[in-house]
Structure formats: structure tokens, C-alpha cells
Amino acid sequence: MKSGVRHGEYKVAGGKLVAADVTVDDATIANVHINGDFFLEPDEALPRLNNALVGMPESAAVDALTARLDDAVRGAHLVGFTTAAIAIAVRRALGFATGWADHTFEILHPAPMPPAMHLALDEVLTAEVGRGTRPPTLRLWEWDTRAIIIGSFQSLRNEVDLEESKAEGVTVVRRISGGGAMFVEPGNGVTYSLYVPASLVEGLSFEQSYAFLDDWVLGGLRSIGIDATYQPLNDITSALGKIGGAAQKRLANGGVLHHAMMSYDVDADKMFRVLRIGREKLSDKGTKSAKKRVDPLRSQTGMTREAVMEALKDHFRERYDTVDGTLRPEEIAAATTLAAEKFTNPQWTARIP
Template identity: 85%
Template sequence: MTSEVRRGEYKVAGGKLLAADVTVEDGTIVALHINGDFFLEPDDALLRLNAALVGLPESTSVTTMTARLDNAVRGAHLVGFSTDAIAVAVRRALGFATGWADHTFEIVHPDPMPPAMHLALDEVLTTDVGAGLRPPTLRIWEWSSRAIIIGSFQSLRNEVDQEQADAEGVTVVRRISGGGAMFVEPGNAVTYSLYVPASLVEGLSFEQSYAFLDDWVLGGLRSVGIDASYKPLNDITSPLGKIGGAAQKRLANGGVLHHVTMSYDMDADKMTRVLRIGREKLSDKGTKSAKKRVDPLRSQTGLPREEIIEALKSHFRERYDTVDGALSEGELARAEQLAAEKFSNPEWTARVP
């Protein structure tokens, strides 16, 4: 009979660090010790948590573990953590989930590209990370032209004033992730994509994974003087206004795409001419004007866009194990083909008319 103790950790976004020391014998959990800087009342609830998963196979899912833990602590008060966070920490201890420290991230920051190429690279690189052909990657985008990028499920005619877009020389493209429309121009936005394996967000809902994957950029923004915070579901904001938004796509092969666009120097008048931003969308935003919804990075920092991007990259390097990298010729060739055949194809752009 083989026995070993394994340790897993999970930092709750906006909460506490939680650790799980798990003892496994012949594929079965035989002991569990939860610890961390969280708060829990009453004290004996910890004993109930520790006992809740004993006897389960080590392959037990986060959903099943969470249900067991919920039942064990009914009536208790958990502050700074949750039962599903415990389950994630246990899964990490058992090797089914990974943390940031388990990966070396490649940072790539290529030259400006057209909108369709950016969206094609998102699909290519997410697929490759899922297939284990590329390490987890942070890619900084540079735009070569104006664009409207609509979400995968948005109506083209309801979101875009095509006549105005044509008059302004704005290319309209559709991405593979959901969420809302974005208007960008070269030099007016800070956009990045994270390509990670599904193991990094193992056990996290879409809502939880947004906060989890956005946490580093909040620290990066604070390093340049912005009091940034995460606002569910997918907004990055500050006391002065919204900074940007995130979108996400999980592929069947285990690749996860998480990308964010933040406004640096928004032309609000042009944005409202080319986008149809209705009253219903603004109804819960506390403002009647789309122009007042966003407060760009330039006005909040006074810094050049390039300096902000370098600060974000430096913060990412400080937090995680990273190497500087580049896109391969093969990746670029596949993306160019996909950009031409899919993301520049009117049938894809208008797949939701």
C-alpha cells in the first residue's frame, strides 16, 4: 500500500490564500488538512472540512468535492474563501489542476497586424496551447488599422452602423469569444491575449476564471497609479470609470483564450458614430451617455501608451516565470490562411445578421 502527502494552493481572487495537504493511498483520499489565512467560524468547521473528502477517489471532480464540502459546513461562516476554492486546491494537490507557478509563460509582442490576423492568431495559438504544442503565452496586440470587433453571438446590424463604419474606414470583424463590441484605432487601445491550458482554470466557473485571469493586470495597472479593480462579469474598472473589458473562449482540446481590451485614448464621438450603443445596454451603468462610461488610461496616468504596456509586461514577469518569445513561421502561415478564409469572410462576420 503506497501513501503520499501532496500539497496544492489556490489564491482566491480578491480573497485569501488557501492550501490543501492531501494524503492519498492507492488512488483514494485518506486524509486532508486545509490551512491558510482565511477566516472560519465556528472552529470545528475546519474538522468537518478536513473529513468531508476522505474516502473519495483522487479522480473526483471539483463539482462532487464542492457538494461534499458544502454539506459538511452548513451553517458555518467562510470568509475570504469558499468550498469550491478548497476543491480547486485539492485538485491541484492531486495533479489534475495547475497553478501559475506550474508554468513558464512566453511573452510575445509582434509588430502591428490587421484585425483579421489578430483574431486568427487567437484561434491558432489557443489551439496550440491546448494541444501542448506551445507553452502558455501572453501576446500583446498592435493594431495596423481601425476596427470594430464584435462578439461571437452579437447581431451585426444591431451593433454596427455599417454606413458610418465604411465612411470612417473601419474594418468590421467577428471574434470567436462572446461579449460585446469594441472600437479600436492604432495607438488608442491596449489589447492582450492570454493562452493557457484548461488545467489552470480547472474547477473554476467562467465567472471565477475572469477574476482569476484578470488579477495580474490589476496589479500592473496599480503599478502605474491606477486604482484598478475587477467588476463582474468581465469589466476592469476604476473609481473614475471603466477601463476595459475581457472575453473568453474555451476550446474542446483544452486550450483557453482570455483576451482584454483597455482604452488608452478613446475617440468617443467616433465610437458612438460607428457603434449602435442602445439605451438598454446603458440602463444599469448609471449614465445616459456611452461617452461617460469609459475613462481611458492616458487621462488617468498621463503616460505614453508604450510605457504602460512595458509596465504591464514587467509586472507579469515579476509575478510569473516567463521567457520572451516570438511567433513561429508556421503559426503565422496558419493564421494568415485562417484570416483569409474565416475572419475576412463576410459569411463569418454576418453569421448572426
């Protein structure tokens, strides 16, 4: 059976737009037309790209499409895009991958809540998006107490000074995503979670998806005067230093969690007392010792934290289709149970002692 032309696009993070117009005949790719604002030398490489995927199964995965494209343009120069980007655009055209414009995002900004509840909501909402019972969602966090959140694979005793944390009234919790520990207090940071379906990051490695899912917040920070950039693997930074970091978790049901913490005005002396941050870890961050405040968002904008968060939400609304939403009673109930059974359970917190 023959179908009409299908169109797909993929914007390379920090690079160019790649578009693919594809036709299919009897579940086989019959014609491909690649276009975009990229650079390609020599010109003769473009028809080779267009012809490379003809005859491949409509269901071919990104890796298989990329391998065929690599063979076709060996020796050519691709600037601002990659063969993988073409493959993703083709998969989007065929309906196996989605783009930002294919979704309406719900924005949540609930009242302050305990650290364990935040982490439980991350798991609950990610699973719901994977099941298709919740739309893709952006949630901004508000903290009701001081906390240390350690990564899923970190050693509790190696990362946290438990005696000092207890003395400072700091709650220690473990999240489901990897990455490093972070110290938070009410009003000292900007934390958010993105819950998206796997189709949005179809064909992207973990490393590529960090840049892809962080791109909106870089634009939001630039809109308030911060020249923010992405620093692999998972840092958000500027010319004046690191602003924050992100982490991810992909669930088996197709839900993807991407969350980030950015510093508004952190008490670094306190942070260094409760966290065991070694010299080796600091050595690659250009840091010799703790400063009294770590305040990139406050010092670089002069804005209140609340104004920064509103500006970021406004930027997200400008870029994507959004609706404002609230947590549903059943989501709160499920997260409350999970917080009690898992995220406040010492066996989970100390699963890697």
C-alpha cells in the first residue's frame, strides 16, 4: 500500500535543523528527501543521502538507518548535523518518534512538600506518562525543608556526613536517577522535572538526550540575561561558572524522567559541612574551596527566585503548547504511599551504604 509524503524534523542541540520528507510503499521506504539549514560538502553527497534509505523497512530503527547513511556519505563533510539526526527526522516522519510540537505539555507548580514526596512524585508521574495516562509534564519543585538528595548509585557514607546533617536538620533521601548529590534549602534553588514519553528521545543516546531536554532551559536563562550553555555530560553552566546539573531515568514502560537543580543562592559553607565533597571531585570544576554563597541565578540576574521561576515557565510556554495543571488526587495518594514505603525507608536510602 502506498502512502503520501510524510514530514519529520529534528533540531540538533546547538546545531542545525534537519527535515525529512518520506514516502512509503508496502511498508518499505520508497523515497526520501532530506533538507534543512545545515552545511554539506560536496553537493553530490545530498542525493547519496536521499537514496541511502530507499528499500529499507519502514520499521527500521535509528541505528540501522544511521549505518546505511554513514556508508552513503563516507568522506563527505556534514556540518551542524549528523547522519543520526537524519535518521531521527526520518523516524519522526514515519511516526515512530515524536518532536516537541507533537505534544501538549502540562505545567505543574504545587506548594512546598517534603523531599521524599518530590522523589515519589517523580517516579509516579514518569510511570503515568509512560503508560499514557498523563500528558508530558513540566513540574517545578518547592521544598519545605533542607535536604540532601543523593544519586541512585552513590554510597551514602561516602557522600554524606550523617552526624553533621542530623545536627543541621537536613533530611537525606535517595532518588531513582543517577548522578551526584545535591544540597537544597527552601528558597535556595530552582528545581524542575520533565516527564516525557520515550518517543521524544527516540534514537538519542543518554548523552544526546541531556542536551536535547536541557535546550529549553538554556533559552529560558538567556531570556533573563544569563549566557547559559550545556556542558557534557549533564551540567548547565555560564562564563561565570556552573549553574546546575541534570539527571535522568528511563522506565521500562516508556516514561522518561529528566530533572535538574540550579543554584539560586546556596549556603556553600553549610553544603560543604554536610556533604563529603572530595578534592578529586572539585578538581575538574575549577574549585579550590567553598565560597560563602553559590548564587549564579541571583547574582547574574538580580531577580528574585520567584521571578526567575516565572520567567522560565513563560519561556517554556512560548516554545511549546502548554496547559496549566494540578496534581490529581490519585497521583498524590500514590506518591504518598511510595514516599512512606520507599523514599523514607532506610533500606532504600542506604541501599549502597
